[in-house]
């Protein structure tokens with residue numbers, strides 16, 4: 344049977360699962376999108392995603408209409424006929440920072456009853472090193488030996504389709520060489536259809552020379568968290584130097600442009616600002632610290648990265664207070680609640696944290712986001728006002744903070760904005776604006792490590 348005629352189940356229809364399922368369904372596979380959330384399943388059935396991700400809805404719509412993407416809540420319906428089972432369930436953090444693996448184990452345990460001999464069970468969720476070995480043992484018994492692979496996902500929200508269709512690398516970890524070969528073939532098949540799928544989603548993709556890494560289960564698990572931890576470290580490093588630049592005449596953007604020009608270092612992820620947020624970095628870093636500690640290993644470098652990151656919203660609030668004399672009674676807008684541009688995701692959002700800190704200091708806070716207001720609302724203090732337009736948010740404000748680098752904010756007419764503000768303080772929490780342009784409009788520019 345040709346590979347494309349096989350059936351796939353993707354367990355979990357979050358950012359990773361749904362994007363993966365939508366692409367595989369457009370490659371030609373029959374794909375079950377398995378989830379316990381009726382709301383998510385209903386959205387898929389109607390041809391769309393429950394979250395905003397550029398280019399994803401046309402893929403879902405086409406595959407659902409064609410019958411190749413089947414939303415279901417039934418393991419019994421989907422698993423028995425599936426050759427590949429991708430586990431993409433959530434791994435939230437426990438209050439102590441360790442990873443909560445309840446969904447990972449539940450998915451594996453429930454699947455076990457229905458798996459067939461030829462099934463390959465693939466873990467895409469980010470799990471602490473050593474988890475895969477336990478699940479592998481749990482899935483197999485005297486009657487059958489299920490192939491278990493770790494195939495971590497590196498996609499970023501906002502560019503998920505592009506990342507999946509033009510990956511720098513595909514990592515496949517496990518002991519079963521046949522299963523590893525077949526999964527690699529699946530990825531090569533996806534790569535052969537990448538242009539057609541990108542066109543359907545209306546997203547641009549660059550040519551790419553994807554590297555395949557075949558490793559042990561443990562290496563694959565550690566590759567994922569190590570990548571994210573290192574990127575988080577770069578951001579916290581940039582933010583530490585930005586604090587020093589703030590005390591001098593140095594400019595963090597100039598510094599990192601020159602430092603990053605050294606190819607051994609690289610420019611990416613050295614953008615100082617309000618720190619990292621989202622569903623991955625904070626959780627993956629704390630998960631790595633906790634799992635290393637289980638093995639008796641201390642990672643003080645990652646604890647420091649977390650501390651620096653957590654300090655950033657408060658550090659920015661202090662800058663505003665310094666400019667205004669006090670926060671009490673001042674009117675301040677925070678533009679940007681998504682943890683980054685291009686997504687409606689407001690999990691662990693620095694913009695939300697900043698708004699809450701300023702509001703807690705008795706300022707009147709208005710917030711705006713083009714996509715994430717609804718999601719952010721539950722995490723915002725009840726005193727904070729959600730504005731439906733940028734003008735409404737900034738009107739009569741003493742200071743405006745931009746906390747997400749949305750295009751909508753980059754292209755603002757600063758003269759017009761200044762004319763409706765009462766003050767002139769502009770806090771560039773993403774270092775995304777030109778200080779000169781803002782000064783020309785009569786605004787006082789304050790960046791992070793930038794004047």
Ligand code: UDX
Pocket residue numbers: 496497498499500501571574578611612613614615616617618619620621622623624682683
């Ligand atoms: C990240 C990883 O990049 C991805 O490979 C992994 O699969 C999941 O975690 P994501 O969480 O979607 O992806 O966002 P990313 O683009 O990496 O940004 C994370 C956070 O860091 C955002 O809040 C962003 O604003 C911030 N950031 C990023 C900085 O503050 N400075 C930078 O230089 C880069």
